[in-house]
Amino acid sequence: MIQPIVDTHQHLWDLERLRLPWLADAPSLQRSYRTPDYLAATAGLGVVKAVYMEVDVAPEQQAAEAEMLIDLCAQPDTPTVAAVISGRPATPEFEGYIRHFASYPAIVGVRQVLHVPDTPRGHCLTPDYVRGVRLLGALGLSFDICLRPADLGDAVELARRCPETRFVIDHCGNGDPYVVAGGEPLPPADPFAHSREQWMEDMAALAALPNTICKISGIIARTRPGWTAADLAPAVNHCLDSFGFGRVVFGGDWPVCNLGADSSYAAWVTALKSIVARRSSQEQAALFHDNALDFYGLR
Numbered sequence: 001m002i003q004p005i006v007d008t009h010q011h012l013w014d015l016e017r018l019r020l021p022w023l024a025d026a027p028s029l030q031r032s033y034r035t036p037d038y039l040a041a042t043a044g045l046g047v048v049k050a051v052y053m054e055v056d057v058a059p060e061q062q063a064a065e066a067e068m069l070i071d072l073c074a075q076p077d078t079p080t081v082a083a084v085i086s087g088r089p090a091t092p093e094f095e096g097y098i099r100h101f102a103s104y105p106a107i108v109g110v111r112q113v114l115h116v117p118d119t120p121r122g123h124c125l126t127p128d129y130v131r132g133v134r135l136l137g138a139l140g141l142s143f144d145i146c147l148r149p150a151d152l153g154d155a156v157e158l159a160r161r162c163p164e165t166r167f168v169i170d171h172c173g174n175g176d177p178y179v180v181a182g183g184e185p186l187p188p189a190d191p192f193a194h195s196r197e198q199w200m201e202d203m204a205a206l207a208a209l210p211n212t213i214c215k216i217s218g219i220i221a222r223t224r225p226g227w228t229a230a231d232l233a234p235a236v237n238h239c240l241d242s243f244g245f246g247r248v249v250f251g252g253d254w255p256v257c258n259l260g261a262d263s264s265y266a267a268w269v270t271a272l273k274s275i276v277a278r279r280s281s282q283e284q285a286a287l288f289h290d291n292a293l294d295f296y297g298l299r
Helices: 023-025 035-041 057-072 095-101 126-139 149-161 170-174 198-205 227-245 265-275 282-293
Strands: 003-008 049-054 081-085 105-111 142-146 166-167 211-214 248-250
Touching: 003 105, 003 198, 003 282, 023 227, 035 057, 035 142, 049 057, 049 282, 057 081, 057 095, 081 248, 095 126, 105 166, 126 149, 142 149, 149 166, 149 198, 166 170, 166 198, 170 198, 170 211, 170 227, 198 211, 198 227, 198 265, 227 265, 248 282
Parallel strands: 003 049, 049 081, 081 105, 105 142, 142 166, 166 211, 211 248
Antiparallel strands: none
């Protein structure tokens, strides 16, 4: 029997309707990825539901993206049942924007990608930003943290300052799996450079906070030619052991997952299942399916 999967990190985009400026640096992804493409990529893998994750559209299109997702989640022929939408918590417009969209049951959270070059370290700790993230908690919405791994200390402090808001740590904290496995560090000029010890300590500090969960996702996008599940296992296992199987969810990160060498949605699912094969069936079900239903209210 195939383990049912709830994918908590599904990307879709239609370049005839939305503009994604960051695609200029990802030429292999410069085409539309729609629901039929997702169904083809996940065929036979047991994906039963998906939570859409915002795709960092041009800021003026954030509301249009949210409206598209409300419509999509209402369709009977799609696995997409909920959405985490884009938002800028520090802006004056954020309160009106998010109060409006929070009234739709399909909208379950907000994310702002914080690892872009024009977002400095500490931005998410400014008073206006903290105020916006606290508002999410008051509205019953979660906040996805996606930042540079060396900046995880900011995530720790933000979660401490917003105890009523639920935080999802995207992509295993963006740790590089090879660095975590004890390999050579990334060059200092790489924006994702970090040490193994710093990443491990910060992820453990995040796990120690009661209002955080970890999304096991994303790391396959950094794989190198000839990679195996063993290359990813140290990062995955540290997250699983730190947060526990009650506070982790699976994320496919499709189609961004295809950026790694010899990578695909199926390769990621296969590798992760191999990594957790010795865990109990209840723990595996929690990771791949059950926790997401509970966290996002999808039962």
